Amino acid sequence: MRHGKSARYGRYTGGPDPLAPPIDLTEALHEISEDVMAGYSTEQAMREYLQRGGPGMTGLDELAGRVQKQRRDLLSRHRLDGTLEQVRELLDDAVLEERKQLARDICMDDTDRDFREMQLMNLPDSTAAAVTELSGYDWQSSGAREKYEQIKDLLGREMLDQRFAGMKQALESATDEDRAAISQMLNDLNDLLDKHARGDDTQQDFDDFMARHGDQFPENPQNIEELIDTLAQRSAAAQRMLASMTPEQRQELTEMSNQAFGSPELMDQLSRLDANLQGLRPDEDWTGSEQFEGDQGLGLGDGTGALQDLAELDALAEQLSQSHAGSTLSDVDIEKLGRQLGDDAAASARALAELEQALRDSGLLRRGSTGDLRLSPQAIRRLGKTLLKDLGRLSGRQGQRDTRHAGAAGELTGGTRAWQFGDVEPWNVTRTITNAITRTVSEGHDPRSGLRLSVEDVELQETEARTQAAVALLVDTSFSMAAEGRWLPMKRTALALHQLISTRFRGDELQLINFGRYANPVHIDELTTMAPMYEQGTNLHHGLLLATRFFRKHPSMQPVLLVVTDGEPTAHLMAHGESWFSYPPMPETLHTTVAELDRTRRLKAEVTFFRLGDDPGLEQFLDAMANRVGGKVVSPDVADLGAAVIGEFLHSRDPHFPSSF
The missing domain is CATH 3.40.50.410 (von Willebrand factor, type A domain)
Known part of the structure; x- marks a missing residue:
């Protein structure tokens, strides 16, 4: 710290860890090479290694298994009638409060009281029909009226939450002005989508829309295509949720939808939005369904989120399977994997992707003339070195064997000979220096004043020949x-x-x-x-x-x-x-x-x-x-x-x- 300033330290988030040790390819190459020698293609052998993982490295198979477990757990924990259950509870509370008020109100005309009691007692068994029938009821209890208004508010917030994640919480204490702003946003959004479908929109239209309503979109899309992608995925999940309900639940929800915020206008806007999005993204899954078998009820918004999670898990399962030609681990959405399985799973997938890329970049694998992946000569040499080491120590032998012929490098014979061009045998230093001194003296120079070697001075140590x-x-x-x-x-x-x-x-x-x-x-x-x-x-x-x-x-x-x-x-x-x-x-x-x-x-x-x-x-x-x-x-x-x-x-x-x- 200097001049009163403090420093904060945390996990590095700017990309790959620059201090992380380099990836060790030794184990991976050994395992891949073993499979190649057993008959697998190199591409298949690499895939098999990534599927099973290595020491301290979770493989794709285990990650895929965790994805499937997460999917099963999601379906086995939940059911989709959470909103209907909440509405039923609010309705029961409202009717009970109203009947208590009728019993306490001594000033009420007996005929009016009897009529109201009969109306409350003869409500239809269907929650949706009961809610609809009470839409024009003149509540005597303020508490009962508040409960009934909560039903309409809950339906409106859930309907919006189906299409816009987080809207249920955002509108929990909403005023009439807030609801009016949402209605205006839906109108503007549908107008923008209509214009885009005709091809008449511009980036400025999108920017203007976001300037007015951007606070409703925490995903912060940068253009209309990103906006449509986000909305279409959520809208399609909402349709799949409806398809996953029982026919009775679906009918109840459809009948109650017009009570959202006490007006059918919201459903008209949302229906228009769904139609626009389905036309713009027909490739989304708009008709699928799932079988929920749990006991934890989900509201419309949370249920739609669960369907989105299931779709995300299905996409991750396909990415982890690497079943398409040309698939690489760069196809795996690390962010989604972390969101569904946690940071450890994301780290494992990232490590596998880095390993795969390192194998491709290392020169150990290369493409053949037909485009297939093969072990490179470097990889084969490296593998051979490992295998040779495994077979036993060779005590540093240099590979010579004895024959009794002087000439090539081998064991010393004790003799010497003059150097010739191309010779690589060691010098006999004593003989070489003696030759230089003798030559220097014979030329009339004093060796003590300096000694220069000449080529003819050099003598080599004679060795035995090496047989090839x-x-x-x-x-x-x-x-x-x-x-x-x-x-x-x-x-x-x-x-x-x-x-x-x-x-x-x-x-x-x-x-x-x-x-x-x-x-x-x-x-x-x-x-x-x-x-x-x-x-x-x-x-x-x-x-x-x-x-x-x-x-x-x-x-x-x-x-x-x-x-x-x-x-x-x-x-x-x-x-x-x-x-x-x-x-x-x-x-x-x-x-x-x-x-x-x-x-x-x-x-x-x-x-x-x-x-x-x-x-x-x-x-x-x-x-x-x-x-x-x-x-x-x-x-x-x-x-x-x-x-x-x-x-x-x-x-x-x-x-x-x-x-x-």
């Missing part, structure tokens, strides 16, 4: 992989291996090959988003054929073949390129598969089979295949598949590295 590998990962995508719950672990394995090679063994080449009825080379993002393939056929022959071609494209690299499968070969390629399927496997299928594996042996490939499941035939077949080429068979649990494949790959790159890690 051509790695082919063959993954079975036949029907059984999806049916037995092996689809997702297979994808996680491929993604983790791709991440390992692309970040720690960058000199290696990786080819992913999926094989079902046919085999296909696939990019990692294609495999990640591939839906389960419910086709019969395990064409390992075709997969090995593609792997052999891949190895031959990289003749200077060490071939590494990793095969993940859960079934014996049941298909092979025929001479004309068609796939032949047969179960149980035909001898020809087994023969062609073994023949292709022999070709990888001639290329000196290191072969490992990963057998999933307990099929004895598969176990026998893979054991024979591994023995034939000097390879091995690993039988991991499906949950350990990724760790097994990564471990075997690292072991193939460094025999001293354990197969499991």
